[in-house]
Amino acid sequence: MKVPFFDLKAQYASLRQEVLAALDCAGAKASFIQGEDVDAFEQEFAAYCGVKHCVALNSGTSALHLALLAAGVKAGDEVITTPNSFIATAEAISYTGAKPVFVDIDPRTANIDPTKIPAAVTERTRVILPVHLYGLPAEMDRILKIATQHGVAVIEDACQAHGARYRGARVGGIGQSAAFSFYPSKNLGAYGEGGAITTNSAAIAAQARALRSHGESRRYFHDSIGFNYRMSGFQGAILRLKLQRLDEWNARRRELREIYRRHLAGTRVDFQDPGAAGERVDHLFVVYVADRDAVRAKLEHRGVGTGVHYPLPIHLQKPYQSLGYRQGDFPHTERACERVISMPLYPEMTEEQAAYAAGTLREIVGERG
Ligand SMILES: Cc1ncc(COP(=O)(O)O)c(C=O)c1O
The missing domain is CATH 3.90.1150.10 (Aspartate Aminotransferase, domain 1)
Structure with a gap:
């Protein structure tokens, strides 16, 4: 018997008619960058996660980057995270000019060990960035408590944990903000790159929205140096369809x-x-x-x-x-x-x-x- 590690072709075959109809519909709207489907997906994914805001982006890496920038992380700061993750978790910290400070995992959970975090906190620490690795939520209660004691923010790397819950609440709304990836093999995967920030903070959502599109406040007026981190319209259509499943x-x-x-x-x-x-x-x-x-x-x-x-x-x-x-x-x-x-x-x-x-x-x- 053959058991491939994963099989995205099988999933496509099971959804083919719906996917073709959704893409046809999105194509007819000609909103190839962001647009109606992406807006609707943001609302639907925010509702799914039980948060007020979702900002759709072009990858999970971009989501981590903008979540860190929106938390005010800058050169000279430190961000505490786990070394047991995909490298993007640390790269996003490096993009801001801050330094990743690693803390070992609890060998039982494979997630960051909260008991080891306090020793890593310095006056430069701005954020604790736990990863819900393989879909298992990190020990958020203990992490949030440490963060509150030290006056730092918590950002969740939820790139592998779409739909997971911690004490009844979906991940994505537990920290100040969270980053999701819609890489095709994720539990919720796009047909290309995709990502999102979720947050209950209107200010963070607004900042992420501006930064994802060149720091633009209105067409061709720019308040800051931003990025091109926008989600394509087709990915919005696919993700809306797949979120239902x-x-x-x-x-x-x-x-x-x-x-x-x-x-x-x-x-x-x-x-x-x-x-x-x-x-x-x-x-x-x-x-x-x-x-x-x-x-x-x-x-x-x-x-x-x-x-x-x-x-x-x-x-x-x-x-x-x-x-x-x-x-x-x-x-x-x-x-x-x-x-x-x-x-x-x-x-x-x-x-x-x-x-x-x-x-x-x-x-x-x-x-x-
Ligand atoms: C834990 C973790 N963080 C960050 C990322 C980056 O997401 P993306 O590949 O969408 O940029 C991934 C996914 O690949 C991931 O698994």
């Missing part, structure tokens, strides 16, 4: 995760702990194993595609070597990066495929001794 797709991902969990109980794999306060979504289903590369090669040989998110922590990536971090600085993150495997997980996967992928992994790693 997000809960159903997230529920399906949960069912598939449970199949994995059942088949892998008692084996030599470790899991990302779901935590007590969060109702996670399953962006990725990751396991931690010894001898990761050999396990992956065996899975591949038996038709099971996998990914690695991420093979090298951000503090050890080339562009961040200048910050002076060394191997051994964040042992839990480094160990996670050595052992992590992302198994196939997407709504169009069949139960048989999930059982086959899990059963194959079970055979490869063996029972716990």
Whole structure:
């Protein structure tokens, strides 16, 4: 049996008629940049997340960048985040001229360890930027408490967590603002690049709206040096259509995760702990194993595609070597990066495929001794 790591063609096939109709309708409006569908998507996604404002953008990286700028982050400031993320989390901090300050993860959750944050706070800290990694919300209560004590803002990197909840509230409205990515393989994915900021602050939303379009206040009048971070009209149309299916797709991902969990109980794999306060979504289903590369090669040989998110922590990536971090600085993150495997997980996967992928992994790693 073949189980690809993900299969965007299967999703397209299941939506083809609706997608073609939505694109035809959007094309007829000729609003190729922003426009009616993007405006409507902003309202619908804000309502979905339970926030007052959504500002649609051209990527999650842009969303992080503008969320940080709107929080007043500038050169000389520091932003605390996790080294166990996609590099864009740190890049967005660097774009502002601020310095990323990394804090190790809690090995159970793979998210930033709140107990280690206070020691990283300095008088230059402006923002704490937790990532809801693989769809599991970070420990927001403790993070918000630390932020309040030190008078700094919290921005959520929710790029992998569309629809996840923390103590009943959707992520996206817990911090001052949040960044989402609509990269095609995300739980809510565009057919190209896309992203958004969500926030309850009218001032932050207004600033992000101006910055995404060259700092323009009215046509050809510019109040600041902004960016071209606008969302295309076609992506708005696609995202509106796909948002209607997000809960159903997230529920399906949960069912598939449970199949994995059942088949892998008692084996030599470790899991990302779901935590007590969060109702996670399953962006990725990751396991931690010894001898990761050999396990992956065996899975591949038996038709099971996998990914690695991420093979090298951000503090050890080339562009961040200048910050002076060394191997051994964040042992839990480094160990996670050595052992992590992302198994196939997407709504169009069949139960048989999930059982086959899990059963194959079970055979490869063996029972716990
Ligand atoms: C945790 C995280 N942050 C930021 C990003 C950046 O999003 P994008 O690829 O849409 O720029 C991604 C997605 O790729 C991500 O997974």
